Amino acid sequence: MGIVERKERDREEMRKLILSAAQKLFLANGYEKVSIRNIADEIEYSPATIYLYFKDKNDLLFALHQRGFVQMVEEFRPLLLISDPFERLVEMGRSYIRFAVENPELFDLMFIMNAPMDTLEKKDWVEGDQAFGLLVQVVQECMDTGVFRKHNVEATAMMIWSAIHGYTALFLRKRLGMFPECDRQTVMDDGFTLFCQTLRHGL
Amino acid sequence: MGIVERKERDREEMRKLILSAAQKLFLANGYEKVSIRNIADEIEYSPATIYLYFKDKNDLLFALHQRGFVQMVEEFRPLLLISDPFERLVEMGRSYIRFAVENPELFDLMFIMNAPMDTLEKKDWVEGDQAFGLLVQVVQECMDTGVFRKHNVEATAMMIWSAIHGYTALFLRKRLGMFPECDRQTVMDDGFTLFCQTLRHGL
DNA sequence: CAAACCTACTGAACACTGTTCAGTAAAAAA
DNA sequence: TTTTTTACTGAACAGTGTTCAGTAGGTTTG
The missing domain is CATH 1.10.357.10 (Tetracycline Repressor, domain 2)
Incomplete structure (x- = not known):
């Protein structure tokens, strides 16, 4: 039953996708000028999705x-x-x-x-x-x-x-x-x- | 003609009033948790008034x-x-x-x-x-x-x-x-x- | 004194922000 | 095939800094 494992992998990949997009935007524009919506736009997901992978913005920043x-x-x-x-x-x-x-x-x-x-x-x-x-x-x-x-x-x-x-x-x-x-x-x-x-x- | 002088004094006093209120709130709650509206409430003026005395929030912070x-x-x-x-x-x-x-x-x-x-x-x-x-x-x-x-x-x-x-x-x-x-x-x-x-x- | 002007101020709006939540479509399990 | 679970989203909430047309009242002028 490799489904739960695949899901876990997918989940980890999504986290990485978000983090990479966030890092790219942050390093380019500075932390103060990047919003959750910007990051969501970058990865072409809804802002709410980010909250399924990170508790809040600080949690995302902590991961970075x-x-x-x-x-x-x-x-x-x-x-x-x-x-x-x-x-x-x-x-x-x-x-x-x-x-x-x-x-x-x-x-x-x-x-x-x-x-x-x-x-x-x-x-x-x-x-x-x-x-x-x-x-x-x-x-x-x-x-x-x-x-x-x-x-x-x-x-x-x-x-x-x-x-x-x-x-x-x-x-x-x-x-x-x-x-x-x-x-x-x-x-x-x-x-x-x-x-x-x-x-x-x-x- | 002391009127313009009085106006100048009034203006300076208003600046001080704003700055003191701002300082009080900032030192109590931290800079990130104090908004222009909070300061306006504290001195019982409209938020827009603060912008007649300070260019923007950074200008106010710089004065402090x-x-x-x-x-x-x-x-x-x-x-x-x-x-x-x-x-x-x-x-x-x-x-x-x-x-x-x-x-x-x-x-x-x-x-x-x-x-x-x-x-x-x-x-x-x-x-x-x-x-x-x-x-x-x-x-x-x-x-x-x-x-x-x-x-x-x-x-x-x-x-x-x-x-x-x-x-x-x-x-x-x-x-x-x-x-x-x-x-x-x-x-x-x-x-x-x-x-x-x-x-x-x-x- | 009345009319004109000017100045200090405000309410409402604009374009944002982080965050939440009911609702939906698709995948997985039964 | 039906039920359940999962992943996702649109819309909303409450807040932010900032701007601007509009107004009441003091000041200056005719």
Whole structure:
């Protein structure tokens, strides 16, 4: 009796169809300018149909948010091969910033927007945990190999994440108006380099 | 002929009335849940009236955003009396975080939300420039007195701002789910302390 | 003082939004 | 073949930001 299995497959495919259409529209026009009706039009179904596959708009956004993490982990995977832990840490930071610049809408959804986190609320944030785990691990190695002094690992990881995230958050939300437009990305890169130096020798 | 002056005063007062009502509602319910109609109801005028005083909703949000900066500068003023530049820098950072935690909605509007920056676009961001200027100044003093090595001042100031901003941005947008709720603020404070140490001696 | 003008304001509308639900046609099970 | 289940939709609801013709009342002019 393969019917229920086929139905399940169909259902999963419909979810993917919706998500792909949504992603396409979101990345093209920004999250604020895409409505459920737009997505429905794109896949040539009624708006109500989308609600058979997603609880509400936030649920849909959360699914895209998860996709974003899959993509990000994919891009980070090669970095895990770098043997020197500090060098690996630096490259992870650089990739974080690059990911934000190259996929601004997706990054926004993953780390800045409120919407996807509202669906979570109580439950815990598996993707976040995993990604943060990667960072904690590399920081731990830096301490083990004597690159960093021994501190609370999680607090240290948190400090590094925040420092790097700060650039991206200010950049994406247009708070770098004090720098000429053309310089903004350079400012971020230079700032990051300076931060890496500071980690090793202080300011 | 004081009539035109009185009209001007009336007009200014109406703007204040609208802004105060808006601020009250926004701080109570969050920006996403307050509509122009809600604000109009609060001041017992028609919604259309608000458009005689503000171009659109973003314009109104931008006015509140400016108010936020006035309030923030007010809270920062006493810190400028601290003579030791590094100590002053540390206290400024601590105040930034405190301001974010104590006025989450306002801080969000000032440093995270898209809406108020959309009205700016071309023009430059005076409030941001000023606030950043304060930071640049204290960093410069830290370099002059030999607390920091000499680097590009603006890049250094930017690095420090980003590092501190990162905590607030992740905290306010609920990306600290990997820590138990009760610890989140401690994590921020400990992280900040660690960052200050790192600035002086490296990690 | 009366007539003209101007200004502040409003009701109603427009084109949207997310979301729900009764109803329908087709597929699956009996 | 009949019954049941499933997938889908049109239409509606209650809300949003925004615009605009129309009006009442204060201000200026003849």
